[in-house]
Amino acid sequence: MMKKYELAVIPGDGIGKEVVPAAVKVLQTAATLHGGIQLETTEFPWGCDYYLKHGKMMSDDGLEQLKNFDALFLGAVGDPNKVPDHISLWGLLIHIRREFEQTINIRPAKLFKGLTSPLVNPGPFNFLVIRENSEGEYSESGGRIHKGEDEIAIQNAIFTRKATERVMDYAFKQAVLRKGHVTSATKSNGIVHSMPFWDEVFNDVSKCYTGVRTSSVHIDALAAFFVTKPSDFDVIVASNLFGDILTDIGGAIMGSIGIAPAGNININGKYPSMFEPVHGSAPDIYGKGIANPIGQIWTASLMLDHLGEAALAREVLRAMEEVTEAGIKTKDIGGNATTDEVTNKICLQLQN
Amino acid sequence: MMKKYELAVIPGDGIGKEVVPAAVKVLQTAATLHGGIQLETTEFPWGCDYYLKHGKMMSDDGLEQLKNFDALFLGAVGDPNKVPDHISLWGLLIHIRREFEQTINIRPAKLFKGLTSPLVNPGPFNFLVIRENSEGEYSESGGRIHKGEDEIAIQNAIFTRKATERVMDYAFKQAVLRKGHVTSATKSNGIVHSMPFWDEVFNDVSKCYTGVRTSSVHIDALAAFFVTKPSDFDVIVASNLFGDILTDIGGAIMGSIGIAPAGNININGKYPSMFEPVHGSAPDIYGKGIANPIGQIWTASLMLDHLGEAALAREVLRAMEEVTEAGIKTKDIGGNATTDEVTNKICLQLQN
Ligand SMILES: CC(C)[C@H](C(=O)O)[C@@H](O)C(=O)O
Numbered sequence: 001m002m003k004k005y006e007l008a009v010i011p012g013d014g015i016g017k018e019v020v021p022a023a024v025k026v027l028q029t030a031a032t033l034h035g036g037i038q039l040e041t042t043e044f045p046w047g048c049d050y051y052l053k054h055g056k057m058m059s060d061d062g063l064e065q066l067k068n069f070d071a072l073f074l075g076a077v078g079d080p081n082k083v084p085d086h087i088s089l090w091g092l093l094i095h096i097r098r099e100f101e102q103t104i105n106i107r108p109a110k111l112f113k114g115l116t117s118p119l120v121n122p123g124p125f126n127f128l129v130i131r132e133n134s135e136g137e138y139s140e141s142g143g144r145i146h147k148g149e150d151e152i153a154i155q156n157a158i159f160t161r162k163a164t165e166r167v168m169d170y171a172f173k174q175a176v177l178r179k180g181h182v183t184s185a186t187k188s189n190g191i192v193h194s195m196p197f198w199d200e201v202f203n204d205v206s207k208c209y210t211g212v213r214t215s216s217v218h219i220d221a222l223a224a225f226f227v228t229k230p231s232d233f234d235v236i237v238a239s240n241l242f243g244d245i246l247t248d249i250g251g252a253i254m255g256s257i258g259i260a261p262a263g264n265i266n267i268n269g270k271y272p273s274m275f276e277p278v279h280g281s282a283p284d285i286y287g288k289g290i291a292n293p294i295g296q297i298w299t300a301s302l303m304l305d306h307l308g309e310a311a312l313a314r315e316v317l318r319a320m321e322e323v324t325e326a327g328i329k330t331k332d333i334g335g336n337a338t339t340d341e342v343t344n345k346i347c348l349q350l351q352n
Numbered sequence: 353m354m355k356k357y358e359l360a361v362i363p364g365d366g367i368g369k370e371v372v373p374a375a376v377k378v379l380q381t382a383a384t385l386h387g388g389i390q391l392e393t394t395e396f397p398w399g400c401d402y403y404l405k406h407g408k409m410m411s412d413d414g415l416e417q418l419k420n421f422d423a424l425f426l427g428a429v430g431d432p433n434k435v436p437d438h439i440s441l442w443g444l445l446i447h448i449r450r451e452f453e454q455t456i457n458i459r460p461a462k463l464f465k466g467l468t469s470p471l472v473n474p475g476p477f478n479f480l481v482i483r484e485n486s487e488g489e490y491s492e493s494g495g496r497i498h499k500g501e502d503e504i505a506i507q508n509a510i511f512t513r514k515a516t517e518r519v520m521d522y523a524f525k526q527a528v529l530r531k532g533h534v535t536s537a538t539k540s541n542g543i544v545h546s547m548p549f550w551d552e553v554f555n556d557v558s559k560c561y562t563g564v565r566t567s568s569v570h571i572d573a574l575a576a577f578f579v580t581k582p583s584d585f586d587v588i589v590a591s592n593l594f595g596d597i598l599t600d601i602g603g604a605i606m607g608s609i610g611i612a613p614a615g616n617i618n619i620n621g622k623y624p625s626m627f628e629p630v631h632g633s634a635p636d637i638y639g640k641g642i643a644n645p646i647g648q649i650w651t652a653s654l655m656l657d658h659l660g661e662a663a664l665a666r667e668v669l670r671a672m673e674e675v676t677e678a679g680i681k682t683k684d685i686g687g688n689a690t691t692d693e694v695t696n697k698i699c700l701q702l703q704n
């Protein structure tokens with residue numbers, strides 16, 4: 001029997017428009033090889049160019065159009081020369097994350113074959129950052145008061161027990177399937193309301209998982225440890241902002257922020273999950289055909305895994321690592337191949 | 353004529369009690385060699401042990417006792433097994449920063465002779481992080497509502513135009529004396545009230561310094577760039593939290609967070625400035641005599657420079673680099689020397 005998956009594809013801005021078609025090509029190649037599955041893709045032209053024409057980042061009934069897909073596959077959003085970032089991101093990426101209750105963001109990082117880590121001694125690190133994806137420091141609550149030299153901006157970070165418990169619970173569940181160690185990213189020494197609360201909830205949730213080892217590390221030290229001893233970590237649970245920062249460092253130590261994949265997971269089953277790489281739209285290199293498609297392709301693998309196609313997900317990862325190991329890579333990771341060359345080679349490699 | 357400087361010395365907690373005496377020894381050796389200056393030190397026993405005895409981190413008239421010193425020399429504060437971090441830090445370190453209007457935090461980082469950076473290709477990086485030190489994400493504004501599963505913690509980050517302009521102005525002035533480039537750490541794509549405000553002020557202040565090149569980089573990408581291309585930076589201006597995170601990464605890429613120095617600068621002349629290393633109190637290694645004194649000694653050099661003794665500051669730095677280059681280093685940076693051995697060798701080297 002043929003299994004069919006319906007995927008909504010949103011290339012978005014900048015290099016998203018280059019790496020998404022590349023990853024879709026890999027996905028289709030993988031599906032064809034598998035034989036038993038069919039991927040039906042529908043593309044949506046939303047992003048900053050759409051905003052310039054229509055005054056909005058996606059169409060008004062955009063969520064309606066998206067909500068019955070099996071998964072969403074997104075490139076990158078944002079192009080500050082066209083639309084201020086806080087408008088473009090909150091109008092599309094963050095909008096979907098919130099409205100579709102994608103409350104958990106998962107971001108694996110590992111030492112990748114064929115990639116040169118900028119670290120002398122990266123060790124065989126392999127960790128998973130579980131990031132709260134619905135609240136925290138990313139909040140529309142706040143505003144300004146007074147004008148001129150007296151002006152004040154207030155930003156509220158909001159942490160609910162529900163969302164905090166949920167992300168921690170998810171992290172502990174992942175740790176049970178992995179090496180049984182959860183590290184909590186905190187900053188309760190400096191940030192005195194939200195972070196002591198975060199620590200309390202971490203302490204509470206940890207009691208339900210007595211077999212899991214726990215650590216609590218301040219974000220400043222943790223960011224440094226990602227550089228000095230990344231192999232010490234298994235699962236890291238972090239707030240929205242801290243997860244954001246840590247996962248870019250994760251990308252950096254793998255060899256490039258162009259590599260790291262991410263999934264925005266809806267865990268209540270009401271809406272689709274969304275998969276997008278950690279990197280941004282890099283408008284400065286857009287159009288040159290040199291963008292690294294690896295982050296988007298790894299993201300595609302993460303999506304396959306989420307859809308229940310674990311074996312195929314592994315195949316994509318294998319092909320990707322083999323091509324990288326063979327030295328066929330883009331400039332940002334020390335090669336001189338184009339986006340297309342890397343992509344075509346991965347498609348070929350899938351067939352081996 | 354003899355110049356006399358009166359220094360308040362607060363070793364604080366953990367390894368602060370080991371590295372502060374070490375650095376004071378170096379300072380006194382330097383002063384003796386110079387001949388024309390005298391350093392008078394007064395020690396204050398404040399910290400977590402003091403709290404356990406007196407129920408407070410410093411004595412009630414502590415600020416009164418400190419306020420007429422020429423500078424404060426602090427080790428590290430915090431020992432979560434004795435006192436919760438948010439109590440110990442806000443009762444001493446952050447308390448002094450705020451009450452003495454030390455609104456600017458300066459933290460240099462550079463590739464240091466004799467230290468092995470964990471980066472394969474660190475390049476000759478040399479940057480200065482200027483951190484807002486009085487407000488922002490570190491704020492006592494906020495609280496909780498509801499109990500049990502409905503509990504919510506709210507944390508307010510507060511950015512005033514006055515403090516934001518002040519730290520940026522300071523950063524631009526430093527850039528004029530250096531390589532003429534200021535990078536602003538932002539996150540206006542995710543954090544929609546404080547960070548767009550931060551960007552606006554940055555844009556305004558930059559207009560007063562037309563000769564200075566500016567960049568604005570989101571904190572996630574910036575943290576990654578500290579790993580992948582640290583030589584791209586000159587002066588970085590950052591909020592309280594972002595500056596905290598970036599400077600630990602700065603320490604990491606130098607070879608250890610045990611190295612990085614910091615100054616909390618009062619710029620209105622009403623109160624003394626305070627100098628403390630970036631690293632924490634590391635209670636886990638306290639008492640073993642293996643703590644790295646370099647961060648505290650470099651901090652001492654920063655203090656001398658601030659007091660107007662630039663030549664002597666350079667001498668301390670020189671001696672410190674030569675000893676490190678000669679391989680006399682503590683374990684965290686790949687050697688096997690004790691705190692005392694490193695310190696004594698630096699004192700000897702000063703005399704060459
Ligand atoms: C101990 C802590 C409150 C402090 C801070 O975050 O300011 C420290 O990390 C620092 O960087 O000086």
Ligand SMILES: CC(C)[C@H](C(=O)O)[C@@H](O)C(=O)O
Nearest residue numbers: 077078089244278541542572
């Ligand atoms: C673009 C931005 C709003 C986004 C975030 O911070 O969440 C991105 O950095 C990410 O990590 O997905």
